[in-house]
Amino acid sequence: MREKSETTSRVLGVVLSGATTKQAIAQLTEHGEKIVNEGMLVGIQLWGSERLAIARVEKLRIESDIFKPGDAWSELRRESLDALTMLESVSSPYVTAVLNIIGLAGEPGLPPLPRPPKPGDKVVELPRDPSLLFGIDENRPGVIWYGDIYGYQGLPVPLDVENITMHVGVFGETGSGKSYGVGYLLELLSQIPLGNGKTAALPMIVIDANGDYLDYHHVFVTRGSLGALHKVIRFVTPRSRLRSTPFTREIKISLDFFTPREAAEIIMMYKTGGLDINEMQVSALDRVISELTEEGYTITELLTNEINLVYERLEELSRGRDAPIHHQTARAIRSALDKFYREVYKQHGILSTEPTFTGELIDDITRNPSMLIVDFSADGAPGVPLQVKQLIVAYIARLLYEKFTRYKVDGDERYLLLIIEEAQNYAPNLRNYPIGMSIARDYLALIATQGRKFGISLLLVSQRPAFVDPVVLSMTNTWIIHRVAPDDVHYIARAVGGLPEDLEKRLTSLPRGVAVIAGQMNMIGHPVLVRVGKRKVSHRMGMTRVVETLRRLYSGRNGD
Ligand SMILES: Nc1ncnc2c1ncn2[C@@H]1O[C@H](COP(=O)(O)OP(=O)(O)OP(=O)(O)O)[C@@H](O)[C@H]1O
Ligand SMILES: [Mg+2]
Numbered sequence: 001m002r003e004k005s006e007t008t009s010r011v012l013g014v015v016l017s018g019a020t021t022k023q024a025i026a027q028l029t030e031h032g033e034k035i036v037n038e039g040m041l042v043g044i045q046l047w048g049s050e051r052l053a054i055a056r057v058e059k060l061r062i063e064s065d066i067f068k069p070g071d072a073w074s075e076l077r078r079e080s081l082d083a084l085t086m087l088e089s090v091s092s093p094y095v096t097a098v099l100n101i102i103g104l105a106g107e108p109g110l111p112p113l114p115r116p117p118k119p120g121d122k123v124v125e126l127p128r129d130p131s132l133l134f135g136i137d138e139n140r141p142g143v144i145w146y147g148d149i150y151g152y153q154g155l156p157v158p159l160d161v162e163n164i165t166m167h168v169g170v171f172g173e174t175g176s177g178k179s180y181g182v183g184y185l186l187e188l189l190s191q192i193p194l195g196n197g198k199t200a201a202l203p204m205i206v207i208d209a210n211g212d213y214l215d216y217h218h219v220f221v222t223r224g225s226l227g228a229l230h231k232v233i234r235f236v237t238p239r240s241r242l243r244s245t246p247f248t249r250e251i252k253i254s255l256d257f258f259t260p261r262e263a264a265e266i267i268m269m270y271k272t273g274g275l276d277i278n279e280m281q282v283s284a285l286d287r288v289i290s291e292l293t294e295e296g297y298t299i300t301e302l303l304t305n306e307i308n309l310v311y312e313r314l315e316e317l318s319r320g321r322d323a324p325i326h327h328q329t330a331r332a333i334r335s336a337l338d339k340f341y342r343e344v345y346k347q348h349g350i351l352s353t354e355p356t357f358t359g360e361l362i363d364d365i366t367r368n369p370s371m372l373i374v375d376f377s378a379d380g381a382p383g384v385p386l387q388v389k390q391l392i393v394a395y396i397a398r399l400l401y402e403k404f405t406r407y408k409v410d411g412d413e414r415y416l417l418l419i420i421e422e423a424q425n426y427a428p429n430l431r432n433y434p435i436g437m438s439i440a441r442d443y444l445a446l447i448a449t450q451g452r453k454f455g456i457s458l459l460l461v462s463q464r465p466a467f468v469d470p471v472v473l474s475m476t477n478t479w480i481i482h483r484v485a486p487d488d489v490h491y492i493a494r495a496v497g498g499l500p501e502d503l504e505k506r507l508t509s510l511p512r513g514v515a516v517i518a519g520q521m522n523m524i525g526h527p528v529l530v531r532v533g534k535r536k537v538s539h540r541m542g543m544t545r546v547v548e549t550l551r552r553l554y555s556g557r558n559g560d
Contacts, residue, residue, distance in 0.1 A: 012036055013097060013123035015044060021101060021113040024055065026123045028095040035125075036060065036097060039506055039529050040151030043105065043126050047118045054110060054126065054133070055099035056529075058502040066091035099123070100502055102526050107135045109525035128155045134524055141195035143523065144188040150514060150529035157530050159478075161192050161202070163520040164417065165452035167475050168459040171492055172482025177513040178461050179212035180539050181480060181532040182419065185459075186216070189417065190227030190371070201228040201369040202417050202457075205400075207393055209422040211377030211541045219537050220371075221246050226537075230368040235357065236380040237388075238349035251374065252352035253395040254300040257402055260289035263299045266394070266439050270344070270387055271336035273435075278332070284325045285333045288313050300353050303337075304345050310337060344391065348384055357396065362403045366414040377541075386425060390440045393426045397443035404455050415455045418447070423460035424467035433467035441469050448475035466491045478519035483510040499527055 012032030016025045024044065028036055036042065038060055044053040066073060066087055076083040101117075103110030105126075126149070130136050136143065136158045145156035172178045190201040206213045220232035235251040236242050243250045255263050264285035268277050292302055292309055302310050311334065317323060318330035325333075345351040365372060374396070375381065376389050400418065407414050420426055424433055427441040447456050448471065460476060462468050466488060479496045484507050493504045496518055503516055506529070510516075518527035 011122045011124055012042055015099075015117045015119055015121040015123065016096070017119040019116040019119070019121075021116050023101060024099045024117050024121075026097045026099055028060075028097055028123075032097075032123065033095050035151075036095075037151055039503075041102075041126055041149055041528065042097075042099065043124045044099070044101070044117045045122045045124055046113070047121050052105040052124075052127075052132075053101055053113055053117060054103060054105050055101045055123075056500070056502065057097050058100050059098040061096045061098075062093050063096060064091045064093040067093075097123075100500060105133050108523060110134070126152060126155060128152065130155075130158060134158060136523055139193065139195070141193055144192060146185065146188065146517065147530040147533040150531055156533070157517055157528060158523040159188075159517075159521040160523050161189070161521075163452075163478065164189075164202070164457045164459075165415070165455070166477035166520050167448060167457055168478045168480070168519075168521070169465065169473065169476035169495070170459065170461045170480045170482075171465045171484060171488075172463065172515070173485050173488075174463055175512065176482035176484075176510070177515070177532060178463075178480075178482055179210075179421065179541075180513065180535065181482065181515060182421075182459065182461055183213060183216070183537065183539055184533050184535045185480075186213070186371070186419070187227065187536055190229045192228075199228045201230075201371075202415060203366045203369040203371075204417040204419060205365075205372045205374065205396065206419040207374050207376065207396075207421060207426070208380075209376050209425070211375060211380065212421065212539065213373050213419075214375065214377070214380075215537045215540055216371065217247065217373055226371070228369065229371050231365075231370040232373065233370065234373045234375050234380070236375050237382070237384050239347075240375075240380055240382055242375075242379055249356050251350065251392060252354065252356045253350060253392060254298070254352060254355040255303060255395075256298050256300050257395070257398050258299065260293055260299065261286045262439070263289055263303075266391065267303075267340045268333070268336050269439060270340050270391070271332075273387070278329075280326075281329050281332050281336070284317075284329050285314075285336075287324070288317065288333075298353065300351060300355075303341060304351055304353060307337070307341050343385075344388060348388055350384075350388060350392065357399070359399065359403050362400065362416075366407075366416055386435065390426060393420070394440035394443055397440060397447055400456055401443060401446055401450075404450075407455065408453075413455065415457070417457045417459055419459040419461070420444075421461045423462045423472075424464055427460070427469040427472040429467050429469050429473075433464075441472070445469060445471045448472045464488065465495055476519075478521040479517070481507060481516045481518070482514075483512070484508060496527075503527055503529065 010031050011029055013026040013028040016027055038057050040057050042055055044055055046053055103112055130138050142161045143158050146159050147156055149155045170178050170182055191199040194200050217232050217234045220226045226232055234248045238250040242248055264282045268282050297306055314330050318325040318327045427444045428435050448458055473495055484492055486508050489507050493499045513532045515530055516527050517530050
């Protein structure tokens with residue numbers, strides 16, 4: 001145990017009169033003036049007890065008794081610069097801080113204060129000892145320590161891994177540090193302390209929209225290990241030139257997990273973008289596929305090698321005057337089938353009767369915790385449109401749902417974290433973000449609403465949570481909020497069930513890599529500002545190189 005707070009921390013200020021159990025005004029000491037920042041946490045040593053209260057600095061104010069508006073020296077200040085200099089030399093400005101009191105240190109959840117701090121109570125730096133502060137032992141199994149509490153190097157936020165099952169949302173505008181921070185979190189989750197010096201990794205699948213997580217693959221391939229992860233495998237689409245590089249596989253999916261009705265929906269949605277899907281067309285196609293699957297074909301066979309059987313049956317069922325399928329409906333279905341077959345199967349090679357992303361793969365990575373990166377970057381999925389990516393995500397979500405339902409029935413407890421970058425593209429809020437293909441959304445919603453014992457945890461990353469399906473969003477219970485645009489502040493504050501006002505106000509001005517962390521995983525029990533920790537693995541994808549690229553473009557041109 002480290003030394004007690006009184007001796008390790010120097011006094012930052014003293015409480016002035018008028019404090020309540022929720023708020024106090026303090027005057028800072030000279031030392032305090034140098035190091036106290038707005039947003040920072042401080043301690044208040046409660047008079048007459050050994051207890052420390054924890055408070056957040058909402059506002060700093062600098063005051064001076066001589067420079068008050070309308071005071072006796074107003075005219076002097078107007079007229080004479082010399083007098084101004086004299087006034088400055090005798091005025092002694094001081095700083096006051098508005099402190100929002102969070103609770104009593106030393107117990108999880110930081111309970112409320114029994115009585116307000118007294119005038120003269122000392123404001124101090126927090127001791128860097130998590131058990132003194134939060135009542136949580138540094139070595140507690142199942143706790144990962146995230147970043148640094150804003151203002152304190154070496155004082156991380158304890159996160160309870162057990163509560164990841166209630167899903168996590170990571171929000172913030174572009175460049176605010178979401179992907180870097182999620183990478184950092186994944187590093188922590190690949191080395192969860194189990195006690196006795198042992199660590200374990202949580203199995204994970206990353207839907208990597210921009211290749212932000214490929215550095216982890218690279219490090220695994222070159223060093224052969226990454227935390228306690230067994231493997232890191234990158235999935236690329238079959239036309240990617242990277243498909244035969246080490247620890248890389250082609251992603252091929254089948255539709256056999258889906259019912260004929262779902263397959264029909266997927267195909268018709270693929271054509272229309274999912275916006276207005278025609279019920280008559282879906283049920284007619286459902287009928288065709290159902291008939292043929294009853295005859296022994298798999299859905300995937302029917303949409304790849306055996307497509308002609310589907311065309312023929314469709315033709316048969318729509319021929320003649322009393323045909324069960326109207327010829328116009330048949331024509332629309334035919335055109336949707338054509339497009340699906342041509343693009344998903346022929347052009348991108350995603351659909352296959354020999355899928356590579358299978359139930360056995362999920363069995364394997366949940367038994368031998370591994371990370372799968374579905375690489376949707378331009379290298380990993382060249383020319384693949386969003387709709388095909390949505391189909392892949394729908395498939396993965398459906399497969400996971402199927403597998404985890406089975407595990408549950410079998411009493412086989414397993415866990416997996418599904419990380420989705422650009423979550424609004426897979427679980428769109430169609431009211432204000434009409435990008436189509438809601439089938440992925442439906443399965444993600446199904447997973448999200450399963451409850452915490454199901455075993456699949458979602459980690460959704462989005463620039464615009466307002467564009468994420470509200471059902472899915474409402475199921476997230478831990479939030480890491482980076483800098484957000486002014487228009488989004490209220491939406492986000494509401495989505496996370498309210499934030500203290502002073503924190504809410506800071507959201508639009510957070511520096512890159514600083515975030516508010518709130519919700520179930522945060523064992524402090526109150527939202528706090530945190531500086532994201534340094535990743536062990538670098539983050540090359542997030543960088544832009546405008547100037548360097550221009551330099552290369554111009555090298556050898558100017559003057560020679
Ligand atoms: N805490 C940090 N420490 C060091 N560098 C950081 C930190 N956070 C972000 N960066 C760097 O800043 C850049 C932008 O961060 P990042 O890519 O994580 O933003 P983002 O919120 O994911 O943006 P987008 O929404 O556009 O994907 C990256 O180069 C990243 O490596
Ligand atoms: Mg990003």
